[in-house]
Amino acid sequence: MSGRRSGLQREILALYRRALRMVNTKPPAAQPKFRLFVRYSFKTQATAISPRDIATIEHLLRRGRRQIEMYEDPNVRDCWVSSEMREWEKHNRGRREVDV
Numbered sequence: 001m002s003g004r005r006s007g008l009q010r011e012i013l014a015l016y017r018r019a020l021r022m023v024n025t026k027p028p029a030a031q032p033k034f035r036l037f038v039r040y041s042f043k044t045q046a047t048a049i050s051p052r053d054i055a056t057i058e059h060l061l062r063r064g065r066r067q068i069e070m071y072e073d074p075n076v077r078d079c080w081v082s083s084e085m086r087e088w089e090k091h092n093r094g095r096r097e098v099d100v
Contacts, residue, residue, distance in 0.1 A: 015064050019042075027078075
């Protein structure tokens with residue numbers, strides 16, 4: 001992949017960075033759950049749609065922004081992690097996200 005990124009790619013990466021910064025504002029005990037939630041959400045959404053499906057990508061960006069705004073609230077101190085997310089984590093632990 002070339003070093004230049006499209007506007008949508010930059011927006012997605014900015015949203016991912018914002019989500020990871022949000023994780024650092026949460027209580028230390030809950031941070032691993034938030035981090036797993038963010039990684040799982042981004043990776044599963046990225047693999048579920050075609051890179052050429054611009055309308056869906058834009059929709060997911062809007063939805064992701066709203067969701068992160070909700071999680072950025074200081075009153076949100078924990079999140080729910082499903083058993084599916086835990087299984088995904090076991091298989092993807094230590095892998096570096098090179099596709100992003």
